[in-house]
Amino acid sequence: MSDKPISILAITNLYPVPWAPHRASFNKQQFELLAQQVALRVLVLVPWREWLKHRHECLETESISYAPYFQLPGFGRSLTPWFQRWAIARKQYWIDQAKPTHLLASWAFPDAVACLMYAKNKALPVLVKVHGTDVNEHTLYPKRRHLMTTWLSQAKAIFCASQALQQKLIAIGLDKDTVCTNYNGVHAELFYPEPTGATDKKILFVGNLLDTKGVFELVDAFHLAHKETDCDLHFIGQGPATDALKTRVLQHGLAKRVTFHGALPIHQVAEHIRKAQLLVLPSYREGVPNVLLEACASGTPVVATRVGGIPEVVTEQTGILVEPQTSTALAEAILAALTKSWQKDVIVQHATRFNWHQNIQNVLARI
Template identity: 40%
Template structure:
């Protein structure tokens, strides 16, 4: 198959660690199919990162894992005219999309993220008579009601696409409830790269990271954004600090909330034991997971968080919010689930899990290659179905 992908969730020269889960999904997909990517970059991100040293090359074309990628600039009006974001996105990527169609002649278009990516992909694909599928991740559907324009655009994208891939059964049910045809919606539970994420010696991982054994090490990996609930985790740490002081918290990741979270930790008297490490290469994450006594994910909303699958594959116990598709993967790891937005409950679960970690299951997450194979099979079926001529009615056939 020839697959043209459109997504904002992909690394670029300014954000090399962006959406590593999607990068590796496409890397495995490109192992068996011809893939080309259009990964737009927000003009605001380009402006904010203009002094970071890296730059997008002239022509805005790069290669990642052997995949040709074009990075058009996404122009939009921040905070206003949200009802036009889909059209802004479509206009921003149209030139790159038309070029890719001429050069690749794809069998199908795949967008990951419902709005504006999926909305624009449906319209661009229709102009070229191409089938289109949309892969939804979680917050793009679960949090769509925050803005009316996002809700309407998300519904349009999912109902008009030829196929929808959801990363959890919870998300698939939401997609169908929005009006998508059930026979065009597939649930594909993700996996992990088992060659990278697997159990290992904690002492060796700590030595490589320079971590001592004088503390119990708590770990969070992810974007520092409001939806991830790191502010709730810091509140829980303040509660925990009143009863035990043998721990430190490592925050691996970056995002717009970092200055506010650093100020929150300082105000709570936790600055010395809440450590911000910034974004790290994906290949470094297994050592962080193996080194940790406990992983914590306090999210307000999730689809299927890949980091919990990765923690489970590394045999790292975790405490996580009971939201989205997380209960669907709880049996794959040594996990404890708590209600979101409740610092006291989160602190109590962390305290208990540090002293009595939950038992490890016999089986862990599957290999991501298996999940990518299911995605490819669904795309092939979707492309074949749209090429089939409509069935003749009995009267027309006579």
């Protein structure tokens, strides 16, 4: 690390906002811990339509500001980095006050590409943090993949939430010395085992309600398994699949067995996780979902899909893995997990591998 005082400007769309205060709590946790060691400000990128709806809530402070950007659907997505770059440049007056020595871009495409475009003529080193979908989805599109390869190659360091993401970025042409794995941590003061040891009769899903999170397969699997368990199914989160998912629940006649909580504050999420008998995450693609690490820290076993970095963090002692988009196999895994005798202390011990202190030190070591 340089002897010069470090000042980081974090730029991302993944951050809590007034109208979605529970969004991306993992970034908030990391940034707050970084801010304890170096000066740090956050510039939140907000899609134009979302900003128009909530612009009166976007109150700028010394530590946080909001940059609205134009966004086109479909093929126009490859233009988004330029729109974001322009949005960042419009905040130059606020950025000048921060006098950043480094940029930290969280989300590979378009956010990190836009940051690297912005930083090109400013002699600002850029650190990049990638998560999962930002790599797994966008590398499937040739134009976006080309932009990522071209611009991410100029980053000082790229931190990946899993080894699988690290290997994918190396495979598209990025320097193996620039790309490294840096697992997220767990907020130990929030996520810990239930002190009484008592659990509720519930199977829990926590995350965005999206098709690609496997939420429909989960409801179908619960339909197959519900007669063999007295556990109910609970969803925490919100998203575009909510209404269709509730319709699927009604079609299966499961209205009395399935509860939708919507988005909840993180302390309530933690309470639900520690009291659940099982957490299920049947995603189609992932980096390393923080909710799995948080479940382990809470001593709660998991059932998840064998995708992305999930096999790196879920062991036979902490959960059961299945292939994605397989409701029958998912139902069998859920029933097997509910009847298995898990050792909570082993699950909790496994979670100690993932801590924010080490994550922060890895970031600072690359500055």
